[in-house]
Amino acid sequence: MLADVLTLALVALGCWFFLSGTLGLLRFPDVYTRLHALTKADNLGLGLVAFGLLWQAPDWPTAVKLLLVWLLGVLASTTAAHMVGRAALGAGQSAWRAEP
Amino acid sequence: MTMFLAAVAVFLLLNIALGLVRIVRGPTMADRMLAAQLFSSTGIAIMLVLSVVLAEPAVLDVALIFAVLAVLATLAFTRRLWKSTGGR
Amino acid sequence: MMGVFDVLLLVVLIAVAVGALHGRRLFSSVVLFIVFGLLMALVWLRLHAPDVALAEAVVGAGISGVLLLDALGRLGKGEDEGGDERAD
Known part of the structure; x- marks a missing residue:
């Protein structure tokens, strides 16, 4: 019972972060801000979904796999964020500034 | 619970x-x-949810492979690509 | 609820396929093709074929995406979109 409530709450929270990541990708004005929205909000959402589903895991190898998926996701998106950010800076893309 | 996860x-x-x-607008x-x-990353989350909904543990392996390979592209x-074209 | 999921998955899949085939920019087509591989893996999962989904994940997200991007870089097909363009 408690496990179900935990799953419900954590997965719903994860969905909220996924939605904010998508809205950030759509609404933010340049590459750097979009990187910021995507790589952080999205992986927090993935972590919350994985952590919520952890309570439904029937045995411990499944639970370890869930955590491993999240760890790999975080590792992948950190690498990707750094590479895209550095490449955008090297290509001379200017950062967005608020209109005066 | 299955209904909620679906x-x-x-x-x-x-x-x-x-x-x-x-993707369309650039x-x-x-x-x-x-x-x-x-x-x-959204697809990986969908796969995690599907592994519980379909009650098929093998789905987790697919999610694991995707998590490993996602960064390659x-x-x-x-x-x-970007280096050879100078970012333009 | 899974019926809704299936219908939505197929609609998005077909939209992505049409976009990849008829897009004007080569790079958009490559990215849409990578997305197509991900959605196709989800379709295989829904058909209870995780083994095929594994192969699709490796080929679609891993190998063919990297090969296509590399080929695009070797072709020198930089997009004509500027690196300093202001988003809307």
């Missing part, structure tokens, strides 16, 4: 459909690649 899968798929707008190549990155993009 609704979560539908919601995450809607997120992917919404993100397609960014404007730079990096924006399109970032949208693909978003899709892969972005690496190839920044190392090979």
